[in-house]
Amino acid sequence: MSKLLTKTLREAPAEAELASHQLMLRAGMIKRLSSGIYTYLPLGWRVIKKIENIIREEMDAVGGQEINMPVVHPAEIWQESGRWYSVGAELARFKDRWGREMALAMTHEEVVTDVARQYIDSYKQLPVVLYHLQTKFRDEPRPRGGLIRVREFIMKDAYSFHRDFEDLDRYYPAMCQAYMNIFWRCGVDVTMVLSDVGMMGGSTAHEFMMLSEAGEDTLIFCDKCGYAANEEVATLQKGEPLPRPASVPGIEEVATPGTTEVEQVSQLLGVSTKVVMKTMVYESGDRLVLAVIRGDLDVNERKLANASGVTELKPAEPDRIRRAGMEPGYLSPVGLKGAGITVVVDDSVSDGGPMIAGANKAGFHLKNVLYGRDFSGTVRDIALARSGDRCSRCGSPLRVTRGIEAGNTFKLGTKYSSSMNATFVDVDGERKPFVMGCYGIGVGRLFACIVEGHHDEKGIVFxxxxxxxxxxxxxxxxxxxxxxxxxxxxxxxxxxxxxxxxxxxxxxxxxxxxxxxxxxxxxxxxxxxxxxxxxxxxxxxxxxxxxxxxxxxxxxxxxxxxxxxxxxxxxxxxxxxxxxx
RNA sequence: CGGGGCGUAGCGCAGUUGGUAGCGCGCUUGGUUUGGGACCAAGAGGUCCCGGGUUCGAGUCCCGGCGCCCCGACCA
CATH class of the missing domain: 3.40.50.800 (Anticodon-binding domain)
Incomplete structure (x- = not known):
């Protein structure tokens, strides 16, 4: 101990707010070098190694083979998959001395796919599961909470390669179980929730969440049937659609001065908020996205972004809305002109009868507005599940909590194998792209979760x-x-x-x-x-x-x-x- | 990138109307202590975030920048 490189602090440095962050700093386990970039001191590094070994054991137990892939990647491989262009500034790019474009590994789908296409030729070799524990760099816009969210971090990522979707479906539960084992063995209680596929692409995804107010994600639970989902993808029952009479009278303009919110319109006209259309405008680059939903519901921006095929959305500026011929506070999908406007309509509106919408004119609304007749758009579920909303599976009230994402699992499908031409020869002699799964755990984050979950007033209780x-x-x-x-x-x-x-x-x-x-x-x-x-x-x-x-x-x-x-x-x-x- | 806050010794902080920087902890040396962050004595340690400006004089006032933290948009 007298030789151990550490320094215990009586007081926590001002930069730390979370218990885990303060304690790791005070116990001399980590040291910050720059925003979101940390050195592990001897005590902290020993913990990391313990966690890594648990992960190794569980990965090996489900057939994983450990490899090690580079931190520096040539641009070409990211160009092949297309992510060189689709991923933004979080991919750190630089040039080597010859001016060749390079990137710091943010994740390893491309590289592992490149390995697979070289070394796996036949269905007889499948399935193959490769994993590694490696440093990643993501130039996150906002690191926070000590090791909870950093820019440079060690991640365990595993990738599985299958003949077909059925085999991936068979394998996936084993990996999920391995995940539960890892987290439990580290002393972290996690809940598995349905999640968005995000930048990874793919079909099905789950996140392993430690419930905590310090968490960055909002989670939706049904205590009755066990439905658990990230708010980003959580579904809900929206109730009976509004009745749709055989014939609906034409649109009628009504004066509604000073009623810029759904609540005010419904009060003024003496109708339920369910009859009032809520229209929100978002912008994404040079595109405008109009979200139309029933007045008693809220828009889920993640769902909306997915529905409109963009990665980033933010509420549009009033000026921008006016330039597009709309009136903030009296927004309406009716009578839109001008290019570059995508309309996404929640099924709560498209399934129902006539509603009241804005008139795109200050002080006026429109009655008898009917989806299909008076306006159109892409129909999707874009509703936000909230506390007390009804579970889409069983109808019971939903509960909302916060959680820290300790790990995730994806059914990637053929997104990378197709774009990168990673194929094998199947029994029938045909070349087919691998069906892939990918599975990540943030090692440092898991460390933070452990401390977050195991401490008292005096310190950590490992x-x-x-x-x-x-x-x-x-x-x-x-x-x-x-x-x-x-x-x-x-x-x-x-x-x-x-x-x-x-x-x-x-x-x-x-x-x-x-x-x-x-x-x-x-x-x-x-x-x-x-x-x-x-x-x-x-x-x-x-x-x-x-x-x-x-x-x-x-x-x-x-x-x-x-x-x-x-x-x-x-x-x-x-x-x-x-x-x- | 939008909003809020903070940069003074290793850490936590103080610094008045502008007058040449201090406290606690930690560190070094000597001594006394030894079951829940001991005591005495003597020390070391500062580009007051950086640059410019105002002023006889700036940690303090003004302008510009940088860094860090927190809340949002993104993710393991």
Missing amino acids: PMTVAPYHVYLIHLGESDDVKEAAQRVYAELDGAGVEVLYDDRDVSAGVKFNDADLIGIPVRVTISKRTLAHGAAELKLRSADEVRLVDLGDLALQIRNMVAAEKRKYNDRRVQYPTVW
Whole structure:
């Protein structure tokens, strides 16, 4: 310990706000170099290695083969997949000395696909699962929360290659189970939720979320049937569509001064908000996207972006709306002219009868507006699920919580294999693109999740499986017999394969105890004149209050048992992942 | 990129009407202590984020930049 490169801090640096961030800084596990870029100090790095080894074991158990792919990629491979052009500034690009375009790895689909097309020729070799633990760089717009969201990070990414979708479907649950095992063994309770496919592309995706207010994602749950989804994709029951009479009278303009919100219109006209159309305008580059939804619902921007085929949306500026011939506060999809406007209509509107819409004219609305007759657009579900909305599966009220995404799984399909011409010869002699899955875990983020979930007022309380050391050994007082006894205990434990951090510093008892609590090593062993008088050492679990004296002769055995028992708490339990979908 | 905040010793902070920088913790040396962040004494440590301006004089006022944190848009 006296030689260990660390520095425990009594006070947390001002830059840290989250418990995990403060504690990792205070315990001397990480050091910030630049925004979102961290050095792991010895204690922190040991934890990372523990996590990585758990991941390796579980990946190997589902047939994974570990490889290592480069951090620096030539532009060509990203151009092949098309992502050189579709991904924005988060892909860090630079030129090498010859002026060749290069990129820092942000993820490795392209590279692994390149490996697969070279080394997998036949269906007989499939399925193949490759994984690696590697540094990635994503030039995130906003790093935050210490290790929760960084720019440079270690990620475990695994990629599976299959003959067909059926085989991917068969394999996918095994990977999900491996994920549950990893998180549980690290002491992190996760919930698997349906998620958006994001920039990865592909069909089905799940995220593994640790529920926490510190989380960046909003999650929608149904307690009754177990439906769980990221808000980005969560569905809901929207209730019966509005009745659609056989004949609907033509559009009629009504004066509605000062009613720029759905609520005000419904009050003025004495109708339910369900009869009022809510129209929102977003912009994406030079395109405008008009979202039309029933007045009692809200627009889900992620769904809207997906529906309109763009990656980024933001609410349009009023000036821009007016230039396009519309009137903020009285927006309407009726009578739109001008190019570059995409209209996306929620099914709550398209399925129903006549509604009230804005007139694109200040102070006026239109009655009897009918989708199909008076306006058109792409019909999609673009509704935002909110607390209390009804579950699309069973109709029960939905609940909303926040979560930290610790990992995710995707059914990628043939997006990369097709674009990069990665094929194999199937039984029928035909060349077919691999059907791929990809599976990621942010290692540093998982570390942060562990600390976020395992701490108290005094510091971290590590699960034995990921603790930097098993035992924190303290001697109190500088007398030779105490120091010698401590050294013997250290040697004995070390010889028995127990990882011991020996606090040999000549500092007061309080300092040692407080540092022990802060660093959070699971077992604390104290040797002092007092314990030696009984021929014993004091044994304490970080997670419990009780201390007990253990005879020096029994100490090593007892500690070994303790370490094993603590590991078993996490390693033995296998959490079955839910199969509601 | 929009909104908010902060940059003074390794960390946490103070610094008045503009007058030449301080406190606590940590660090070094010596001594006394030794079961929950001890005590005494002596020290070391500062481009006050950077650049420009105002002024006899700027940590303090003005302008410009940079860095960092928090809230949003994006993701492991």
